[in-house]
Amino acid sequence: MNASDQGTGSTSGPKRKDARRNQRTLLDAAAAAFVDAGVEAPVRDIAARAGVGMGTIYRHFPTRADLIIAVYRHQVDACAEAGPALLESSPTPYAALEEWIGLFTDFLVTKHGLAAVLQPDNPQFETLHASFLDRLVPVCDQLLDAAADHGEIRPGYAGIELMRGVGNLCIGAGTDPRYDARRMVALLIAGLRRPAGNGAPADR
Amino acid sequence: MNASDQGTGSTSGPKRKDARRNQRTLLDAAAAAFVDAGVEAPVRDIAARAGVGMGTIYRHFPTRADLIIAVYRHQVDACAEAGPALLESSPTPYAALEEWIGLFTDFLVTKHGLAAVLQPDNPQFETLHASFLDRLVPVCDQLLDAAADHGEIRPGYAGIELMRGVGNLCIGAGTDPRYDARRMVALLIAGLRRPAGNGAPADR
DNA sequence: AACGATACGGAGCGCTGTTCCGCTTTGCAA
């Protein structure tokens, strides 16, 4: 915990301490604004909340994506780290995959509007997309491979497409009580199962 | 076929013929703009393309949703009508469901940005959401019920959630070669299948 | 204390959607 968390360059480390303080304030303000108004909260609002000018916010976080990445970095890391752990603690790789996807889904549906912004439509969010996916796709691939090796799922599905599928399914979650993103994600994952023979060696 | 297609009121029927002509022009211009720039094409551009002022566009189509609905009404109708037809022509209800979902998916992925706007996030598009879904959900329900009755899928899934799930999966299709919306939709639908026994009519 | 580097604030630009109202066109009626 300190100056060591960099990566996007956003949290790298300004030298002057007012700059450093502002960065923290900004991060907190952004987190609060994201909760209240979603990740698309107006930049002006975030700046106002932090009590700084617009210039400051853009100097520290050149793009909104950088800000979002910085705010959620810890949670993304936690999610990524949970993958291998689940693989060890779960009865089968497929169970681990299911649970991990559940973690990811929970993360997305509880962050108002985050899923919507994970799409690479807008070049503005390209770096956000890339950042999240770079961190999580390898984990997903690992789980997928393990489950495929174990004969529980059909092979040939890449982590990237699954992650994007799940991300997409989470868009707008919570805006309509008739739509339950988690249910649909579960359906998608169920679709991965081997159609017949169930072929799992120890399907318990 | 002509003046009879109303519903949103957008195509109802202005009395003066200049108004009527403008409405047609606007519809064509919008369709063209949607192809070129997606359904979020700036209103000004659409107006300019049609050679009319902004007031005109807003008078005929008070909201962008109305315009989109009007542009795609025919295709949505065609899709809706294909449902029952497929149910009759297909070997099993599940096959019909699969094919119909494929139709819907094709419709969405070929209409640049349409899927993204089908979400009820933005109150602006509420009427678009409602209009499309009102037309298609009953059809989907019918197919779902038929397949469930036939024992091919797990019961308990509503057309509305499936349609939204499919719609979501289609968001951003075509922006990333590594993401194939159709594949993910197929996975989702595969998830509906009964887990074991492959459920022939036997068990009903 | 003084001074250069660093960071700050917010006015301002450009681009959206949307409204509003003076002017034009239309079609009916005299």
Add this chain to the structure above:
DNA sequence: TTGCAAAGCGGAACAGCGCTCCGTATCGTT
């Protein structure tokens, strides 16, 4: 044919957004 409401039109103008830019304030070092 002509006159005249009423219906329709155009685009200036307003509001909200992201983002930039630069004169000014602050920091920390000499």
